Amino acid sequence: MAAQKLLANYQANLGMVESKLKAERESGEALDRANVQIANLLASASNDAKGGNRDRSISQIQTIINQLGKVQKGTTAYPEAQELIQSAQGKLKQLKSQK
DSSP, X not given: OHHHHHHHHHHHHHHHHHXXXXXXXXXXXXXXXXXXXXXXXXXXXXXXXXXXXXXXXXXXXXXXXXXXXXXXXXXXXXXXXXXXXXXXXXXXXXXHHTO
């Protein structure tokens, strides 16, 4: 009887650990994709010295924000994602106000 209770407890804990591991993995992948998108945005911005393609930059920043929104709360990637979202939203606001 005690062994069955322990087994049930271990199985429940295993389920929670697997769920957290999945969230960490998915959030890390989302953050990695966002970082690649940020690098691409920075590269395209440096190639466009005049900065004339504001609409494209706005679209790219919004895509980055959407990607960062996939990072789940409570994961190790979440604090960094939130900082990047704030930064991106500030840049987005700046670009939109220049129109």
